[in-house]
Amino acid sequence: MINEIALNHGIQLIDVHSTESLNDDDRAILIEKYNLTNEILDYADDENERARFEYDEITNTYLIVYNVQNENEQTPDMSQRVLPISFAIREQKLFLFTNDATHYIKDYLISAKNHLKQTDQHEVWEFIFNTLDQISSDYSDQISEADVRRNRIQTLIKKHHSSEKQILELADLEDLTTYLNTAINGNLTVVKQLELISSGNVQDLHLNKTSREHLHDSLIEIEQIKNQVDLSSDIIDRISNTYNNILNNRTNTTMKVLTIYTIVLSIPTIVSGFYGMNMKLPVADQGWSWIFSLIITVVIILVILWDLHRRDSL
Template identity: 35%
Template sequence: MIEIVKNVKNFTWYHISNLTADERQSLVYEHHLTNEMIGYAVDHNESVRMEYDHHADETLMVIDVIVHQGDDVETRPIGILFAHNDVYTFTHDPTDYIKKILLDPKNQQIRAREDEISAFDFIMTGIYSLMIKYVDEITEINKKRRIIQEHFGERKYTTKQMNDLLYLKTQMIYIQNSLANNHVMLDSFREDFKKLLKDFELEHIDDVRVEVDQAKRMANLALEVINSVSDAMGNLSNRDLNWTMKVLTVYSIVLTVPTIVSGFYGENVKWLPFAEAQSGWWVTIVITLILMGLVSILMFISGFFRK
């Protein structure tokens, strides 16, 4: 759907969600946009990038934003196209929420009056709010990680904790990668347009870059902490596994003694002690228990029972 969301003195904002084939033709023939730029803007898997077509007077910005899919947190690209003094935003269902953010961004930047604001200034102010969502999400992931750490010593939750940490780690990797790409793209945008932008517009893009850099640092630190906690839990699991293997080894050695004793007496060899005695069965049991006790004592002295 193509929707005119904002129409002010300096630009018109067209918001396009779930672009259809007919609407694409409309953008090409009525709005004079190029098929190539539209293709980049609506691609679900497009990487963060800046794309220019100076001949067609088009500048495309593809940027990753936070998306909630149920309990899952992902990052998805949106396309922002500056063309012919207007701005076009391209989204899909998961990212369509950005329209509300761009209309009413909750941030510390002061916008110019509606009859003075430029398309670039308007978009940058909204992107600032979208980048703040990264900080909020990283903070939420840190809270979940602390909750997992509270049950760190409860063995019955060990497997669940490891799975939860792996899930948080995966989310953080996606966030970290998106932030790094967004930062590179914003740096490139500022460098390419610094001679064309006004001072307050450069300040706005610098504010966004600072916010992205802060979020990136938080993501790096959060990922390091998650990795450290995950490694510690892995070491605990390995320690428990080693202890289990040691116990099984001790049991296997101790339980070898009855097999040896019964093997000797089961061969019907003459002249074995107590082999002909009526109470020989009980004597072999006593011999077996004594030997098992000696083996256990030797294992204990050697440290096999130390965890």
């Protein structure tokens, strides 16, 4: 579905919203009416496309593929928590390619003029940079939520209330931060490329001073978020390793206790087995022989326990 929305000062938003992928009718309209190329549409329509910045010299069209979060934060498939969207910029037209899970980005573009100065609202790139800032803020919020979950798990581990549920939740957090880290690194590469191109004479991207400063601020913000997700991911990995060490230590302790019990409980069996044999044994014919066997059993058990304690094995 294609909707045309007037943003401001002659800037037009072409909202291309697909449930799954572009249908043939929408693709034909974008090619015939708006002069977009099949190559650009293929990039924009690929749900597995990595973050990138492209420029088509023939049609003078810029393409930005950018990673954003899935609107459904509860989706069980971690690989779908981060999805690509695409911006295509041609003259004063801004094309936005989204699906059902990422269509909320349209609201960021529409509301961008509320955050821009009146003099900046005629710059199409200002709408994009403002939207990138909103996307970065979403990532920061997601990382903060992951940190809250991590702290809760860490508290439970310290209180020895850990369980299989915490193990699975830690695994989910590790997967989540991995996908977030990959997405943020891709976005950072795109913004760095934009700043590099805008500061030189390569390609036809000329930004005014305000837009260049805005782009630089966006770059700094993404770098801060990258550091934030790197730190969060590192801490989660450390907690996971600590948790594994705790579980291994518990297993070793359990096996140690079971081994000691096995050794101790085998002594009565050995002693009584000797006196159960059909052969002549010392004091076996006495009435107090069973007491004697108990004394031997207890003495052997005490000697073994003393020897284990001497070796620091208890």
